[in-house]
Amino acid sequence: MGLPDAERTIEALAERMRGAVAFDAKFVGIYSGGAWIAERLAAMIDGDHPVGYIDVSFYRDDFSRTGLKPEVKRTELPFEVEGATIVLVDDVLYTGRSVRAAVNELFDFGRPARVELAVLVDRGGRELPIEPTYAGARLAVARELSIVLSRGPEGKLTLTTEAGGA
Amino acid sequence: MLDPQLSAGGELRHLLTLEGLPAEVIVRILDTAVPFASIAERDVKKVPLLRGRSVFNLFFENSTRTRTTFEIAAKRLSADVINLNIGFSSTSKGETLLDTVDNLVAMNADMFVVRHSQSGAPHLIAAHLDRTGRSHVHVVNAGDGRHAHPTQGLLDLFTIRHYKKEFRNLTVGIIGDVLHSRVARSLIHGLTTLGTPEVRAIGPKTLLPTALEALGVQVHHDMRTGLAGCDVVVMLRLQNERMKGALLPSAGEYFKHYGLTAEKLALAKPDAIVMHPGPMNRGVEIDSAVADGERSVILPQVTFGIAVRMAVMSILAG
Numbered sequence: 001m002g003l004p005d006a007e008r009t010i011e012a013l014a015e016r017m018r019g020a021v022a023f024d025a026k027f028v029g030i031y032s033g034g035a036w037i038a039e040r041l042a043a044m045i046d047g048d049h050p051v052g053y054i055d056v057s058f059y060r061d062d063f064s065r066t067g068l069k070p071e072v073k074r075t076e077l078p079f080e081v082e083g084a085t086i087v088l089v090d091d092v093l094y095t096g097r098s099v100r101a102a103v104n105e106l107f108d109f110g111r112p113a114r115v116e117l118a119v120l121v122d123r124g125g126r127e128l129p130i131e132p133t134y135a136g137a138r139l140a141v142a143r144e145l146s147i148v149l150s151r152g153p154e155g156k157l158t159l160t161t162e163a164g165g166a
Numbered sequence: 167m168l169d170p171q172l173s174a175g176g177e178l179r180h181l182l183t184l185e186g187l188p189a190e191v192i193v194r195i196l197d198t199a200v201p202f203a204s205i206a207e208r209d210v211k212k213v214p215l216l217r218g219r220s221v222f223n224l225f226f227e228n229s230t231r232t233r234t235t236f237e238i239a240a241k242r243l244s245a246d247v248i249n250l251n252i253g254f255s256s257t258s259k260g261e262t263l264l265d266t267v268d269n270l271v272a273m274n275a276d277m278f279v280v281r282h283s284q285s286g287a288p289h290l291i292a293a294h295l296d297r298t299g300r301s302h303v304h305v306v307n308a309g310d311g312r313h314a315h316p317t318q319g320l321l322d323l324f325t326i327r328h329y330k331k332e333f334r335n336l337t338v339g340i341i342g343d344v345l346h347s348r349v350a351r352s353l354i355h356g357l358t359t360l361g362t363p364e365v366r367a368i369g370p371k372t373l374l375p376t377a378l379e380a381l382g383v384q385v386h387h388d389m390r391t392g393l394a395g396c397d398v399v400v401m402l403r404l405q406n407e408r409m410k411g412a413l414l415p416s417a418g419e420y421f422k423h424y425g426l427t428a429e430k431l432a433l434a435k436p437d438a439i440v441m442h443p444g445p446m447n448r449g450v451e452i453d454s455a456v457a458d459g460e461r462s463v464i465l466p467q468v469t470f471g472i473a474v475r476m477a478v479m480s481i482l483a484g
Contacts, residue, residue, distance in 0.1 A: 058201070058205075068198065070194060072198055072200075072201045104214070108208055125452035
């Protein structure tokens with residue numbers, strides 16, 4: 001099945017956010033794909049958009065089944081979360097579980113005024129009542145496949161599918 | 167022989183000793199501790215990883231720092247923590263160690279943090295749990311006799327890596343009562359496994375074990391040769407009992423030869439860090455000017471200890 005071009009999809013996502021997202025919204029990328037996209041969006045969208053990063057490993061709901069993944073990154077939010085407008089950024093929105101974990105983690109840093117969600121690709125299949133505020137593309141993909149975002153040597157982003165549902 | 171700490175798939179199931187623990191397991195614990203260290207900077211200093219799990223601190227021997235940091239670590243992981251000072255309870259009524267353990271498992275313990283004056287007590291508990299089909303219950307050794315204190319060894323490794331980045335070019339001097347020190351033993355195993363080229367034990371003959379060279383450790387009885395070129399200086403606590411045991415003439419005499427002063431520290435590299443597992447005897451093994459000086463990382467060790475224990479507990483429970 002054909003996947004959209006990641007670079008063009010980021011442009012589409014940025015276009016949806018322009019004029020809609022708050023001028024001082026802070027962009028928080030969920031590791032690892034969401035972190036890349038948050039950095040790119042901050043450079044593409046006018047306004048003051050500092051970038052933070054969340055690794056949701058300590059908040060995942062499948063810890064007792066799968067344990068801790070080998071490389072946990074450090075969550076870094078270099079701004080006040082209290083009272084801020086936050087846009088969570090992820091590469092692929094599927095079940096909604098990572099976003100649930102990210103929202104929980106965010107609130108341990110303070111009480112944001114508003115939290116929005118921007119995703120490169122919305123592939124449906126939600127298991128939680130979570131919807132994106134902004135999506136670059138919506139597509140249907142077979143359950144057995146996971147969509148993977150990877151970054152090339154010059155920062156070029158690519159979408160591919162792999163066996164094994166995410 | 168299979169390491170009882172690891173599952174058939176190489177996953178960490180109990181943490182009993184650093185001896186024989188593969189480098190990748192040690193590095194994974196150290197790496198996992200890095201993001202845990204930053205949790206202390208948050209508004210809510212807690213993550214929900216061990217919510218609903220029960221951690222039992224079984225301390226058959228006194229400890230303040232170790233028990234407290236284990237307790238804080240478990241609470242920051244949202245576990246329920248139960249502290250038992252066994253010295254004062256059941257065992258004094260005649261209950262055996264394993265009966266105590268069985269009773270606590272019947273209270274749904276998920277993890278035991280065990281300190282015992284007898285070497286091997288945590289191994290005994292781990293083997294008992296595995297043998298009786300309760301391998302979902304994990305054991306962490308918080309210090310057993312003269313044998314091992316793996317989480318102290320790991321926090322020492324974490325501290326060294328934090329300040330020195332890499333083990334492969336380091337000279338580490340461990341000074342004092344290596345003979346009776348489970349801290350030294352665990353640190354030596356960890357340093358060796360991670361490829362530290364030069365580990366030295368420095369102290370009087372009466373306080374150094376005889377088999378050190380077999381562990382790849384250089385032995386020095388003189389602080390001048392021992393400290394020369396050290397990147398890391400680890401002071402050990404001199405236990406007062408050693409004086410009475412005729413191993414040493416007096417505290418004053420010991421300080422003169424082996425106490426770390428600014429003059430002696432000048433023999434090490436200019437950027438050498440000074441570590442101590444605590445509790446310190448000021449004026450016995452370390453001078454206050456050094457303990458409180460700018461090269462001392464003794465208090466950061468305590469802070470890192472919480473993150474390292476969180477990493478150990480979350481890897482075990484996963």
